Amino acid sequence: MPSIPVPLVTLLVLLILIVTLAANDKQRHQTTLLFLVVCSLLLAVGALRWILPSTPLMALRVLLATLLPALAWYCFSPHTTQNYSRWKIVPPALAIIIMQCWPPTIDSVLFVLYIGYGAALIFLGLGGGDRLSDARISEVGLAAKMALTAGVFLCFSGMTDLLVALEFTLHQGKLVPQIIAIMQSLMLPLLSLAIVFAARTRPREVSIETVLPDSSPLQTPEQAALCLQLENRLRQDDLFLNTQLTLNLLARKAGIPSRHISRAINATYHCNVSQWINGFRIAHAQQLLRSSSLPVTEVMLASGFTTKSNFNREFLRISGQTPSAFRQQAGSMPRSENA
Structure with missing residues (x-):
């Protein structure tokens, strides 16, 4: 049979x-x-x-x-x-x-x-x-x-x-x-x-030179103002470092409907909200990698990420290199590397 x-x-x-x-x-x-x-x-x-x-x-x-x-x-x-x-x-x-x-x-x-x-x-x-x-x-x-x-x-x-x-x-x-x-x-x-x-433990490497995409000329003035308001709200109290941050939570904090946030981010930066938030997190991680000798795992946690695979993938997507390679290029040699 x-x-x-x-x-x-x-x-x-x-x-x-x-x-x-x-x-x-x-x-x-x-x-x-x-x-x-x-x-x-x-x-x-x-x-x-x-x-x-x-x-x-x-x-x-x-x-x-x-x-x-x-x-x-x-x-x-x-x-x-x-x-x-x-x-x-x-x-x-x-x-x-x-x-x-x-x-x-x-x-x-x-x-x-x-x-x-x-x-x-x-x-x-x-x-x-x-x-x-x-x-x-x-x-x-x-x-x-x-x-x-x-x-x-x-x-x-x-x-x-x-x-x-x-x-x-x-x-x-x-x-x-x-x-x-x-x-x-x-x-x-x-x-x-x-x-x-x-x-798979090693994420796909994608080279992107900037942490955040350039603004689109097709965005409306309202969307540009909304994105600026969102960025200011994110930087207040380092909201982007909150590991429990969700689109609904961001919408409540900013007083903006979640669907308006998604549309504004997509029109302005040609990416989704998750990628946009991760841009701020990776920028924070890069600063820690340059200025401290914290192990990469601690840098990951301090930057709002909860899993190493997601952190490595987003770091590669945005920086074009691994966290360890970025730190070595910056001239800082930590005691332990876990990237």
Whole structure:
């Protein structure tokens, strides 16, 4: 039966991804690890159901499959101002009730759940900072990518379940093993890329000569004034050094709607709010690297960053070199380097 080896290979790849993420930064990837563990459990139960068919295993698989979309929303959209976020558990609860009262609807209900939550996550990820305004500034980009990836995964899973259900309806499930094998084979390269991405410790180097982009001639006078107001507010009490800074928090401090901030920054500097804030943080880090012998890790923390990977990536993006190389070029030799 060709469907058994492929799910087991997929399960192995998921387990490798879990171990890789846990070894890289377990605390940072807590929600991702939770989602991957439940996915692995669902896959394991599904494989066992083909080997040892039983009603309890079938019921457990349906329960896990019903809860997975809501879990994906919980794990990958915790920082959203959308009102529907508080209702994330209502659809699966209704789905369980419907499936208990009308079992033939299981496949249709699961398809709607997966496509609905998947589309919502894709919409959230494509919206970026405007829809993730409660995310920490330093993690907006990552949060958007994770939401988008989770949404695509849910939609892909929903389409797989739909094909399996149609095959059972049309041909009594004769081609189900082949369908599962093909669909999961298509998923394996994506999971492999996720492992490679998770294991990467050295960020991509991009040379940018200035800390902050030049102003755009297309900006309006109102946007120019708004950006100046924001910069003054950021420099007051070194607000940009706050590791918990979010777009919503900045909007409250400045008394400006968050969507106006995003538009002004995009029009003026051709970057998002996160990159703009990180420009101030990197400038602060450069000053510390030039004027002190603090270890690079302490410079990172003192500059508003919480993870070394993000600090190194942004330092490379803005400065075109690593923090250690920047310090050496500046002529300061600290006692320990951790860049």
